[in-house]
Amino acid sequence: MLSPAEWTIVALSLKVGGVAMAAVLPLAFALAWLLARGRFPGKLLLDALVHLPLVVPPVVTGWLLLLAFGPNGPLGSLLERWFGVSVLFRWTGAAIAAAIMALPLMVRAMRLSIEAVDRRLESAARTLGAGPWRVFWTLTLPLSLPGILAGAVLGFARSIGEFGATITFVSNVPGETQTLPLAIYSALQQPGAEATVWRLSAMSVALSLAALLVSELLTRRVRRGLHVL
Amino acid sequence: MSFEIHVEKRLGEAKVGLDLTAGEGLTVLFGPSGIGKTSVLNMVAGLLGPDRGRIAVAGRTLFDSATGVDVAPEHRRAGYVFQDPRLFPHRRVRANLLYGAGDDAGLAATVAMLGIGHLLDRWPRTLSGGEARRVAIGRALLSDPAFLLLDEPLSSLDRSRRGEIMDALLRVRDEAGLPILMVTHDPEEAERLGTRIVAV
Numbered sequence: 001m002l003s004p005a006e007w008t009i010v011a012l013s014l015k016v017g018g019v020a021m022a023a024v025l026p027l028a029f030a031l032a033w034l035l036a037r038g039r040f041p042g043k044l045l046l047d048a049l050v051h052l053p054l055v056v057p058p059v060v061t062g063w064l065l066l067l068a069f070g071p072n073g074p075l076g077s078l079l080e081r082w083f084g085v086s087v088l089f090r091w092t093g094a095a096i097a098a099a100i101m102a103l104p105l106m107v108r109a110m111r112l113s114i115e116a117v118d119r120r121l122e123s124a125a126r127t128l129g130a131g132p133w134r135v136f137w138t139l140t141l142p143l144s145l146p147g148i149l150a151g152a153v154l155g156f157a158r159s160i161g162e163f164g165a166t167i168t169f170v171s172n173v174p175g176e177t178q179t180l181p182l183a184i185y186s187a188l189q190q191p192g193a194e195a196t197v198w199r200l201s202a203m204s205v206a207l208s209l210a211a212l213l214v215s216e217l218l219t220r221r222v223r224r225g226l227h228v229l
Numbered sequence: 230m231s232f233e234i235h236v237e238k239r240l241g242e243a244k245v246g247l248d249l250t251a252g253e254g255l256t257v258l259f260g261p262s263g264i265g266k267t268s269v270l271n272m273v274a275g276l277l278g279p280d281r282g283r284i285a286v287a288g289r290t291l292f293d294s295a296t297g298v299d300v301a302p303e304h305r306r307a308g309y310v311f312q313d314p315r316l317f318p319h320r321r322v323r324a325n326l327l328y329g330a331g332d333d334a335g336l337a338a339t340v341a342m343l344g345i346g347h348l349l350d351r352w353p354r355t356l357s358g359g360e361a362r363r364v365a366i367g368r369a370l371l372s373d374p375a376f377l378l379l380d381e382p383l384s385s386l387d388r389s390r391r392g393e394i395m396d397a398l399l400r401v402r403d404e405a406g407l408p409i410l411m412v413t414h415d416p417e418e419a420e421r422l423g424t425r426i427v428a429v
Contacts, residue, residue, distance in 0.1 A: 118315075120311070120313070120315055121315055121317060121318075123276045123302070124309070124311060124315040125317075125328065126275075126276065126301075126302040126303050127274050127275075127276070127302055127303075127305070127307050127308075127309040127369075127372075128303075128328050128329030128368065128369070128372045129303050129304075129306070129329045129372055129373075130303055130328070130329070131301070131303045138317075138328075139317060142319050143318070143319060
């Protein structure tokens, strides 16, 4: 089984992945909603921008984050001035990198499930006296919930697997930013650490597989027109 | 006057226009499929905006392009029974019926009139076509409507179910005393239910 040091790595990965997913969830949902329902100029551009982290080399994303959150960067200087904190070399920075990388996958899954909601049900609710907000809370949200959860799980899985942007942005600090992939990379550089590589890799595969299975089960519910409530 | 509808709407290549003034009871819009009868109901319900014109029901102006009046659908108090039942799949029949109702005071009477008491705890996907249609009618009635819009309420039902729903509609017409605007392409249906028939 895993050593205490290796459990720390797993726990840190889960923390970074969980926080990244939870923090980016509202933004992902808002973007998915805009792309599914909105009609505005520049929609195509927004769609492309959301998908950018999926295709840009992660090292570029990490470097851009470094520029933005560095001491002289626009976001880094604000954080420093208002809260006296920096996310560089911190697990919070790792969560930011993971969130950016997970965003496109989450938006895609959520957008599909919002698009799958039957608009005719919503118009029926309007004629029954429900305003737009009540329609959203009582119909659109519950009916698209399986897809939203599937997107969240997918985002979580992507977050705990994040490597390139993280190591570029917040480096590979044991106990702080060293998540599973980064720890595996470090172990690969050390002679005689093959057993560690095996154990951590097995853990990675197991976590990813579990997340994908949950996500797929939820997506099937959407396709069958079921719901989780 | 119950319904005063004077509207024009361009839908793609086609143009829908109607001038109608109707009194009490059940008014039937009768005509072949695909000439925009449903669009007229959608305009009265506020789901589709006319290009110009005026819509008033029972003396209340719901839309008037001349004065800029356009009441939101949730404030029009339309009891709209669509051609497809449009029941909410994640809510049981009881919750569907009460979606637009302030409380469950009218539930027992409506349920008895439509004969759907045994369905209250079922999920919509387990209902037959006729049952779903009756639940949709009940849901519209329970939302405290000022008028009813019925879109082909008897289509795609077998003969015995048609009789069942038609009886229910006759009861609604005679007991509720609401102005009703109904769309159909079936002359027999128009003949039997209509207080007056408008061919379009």
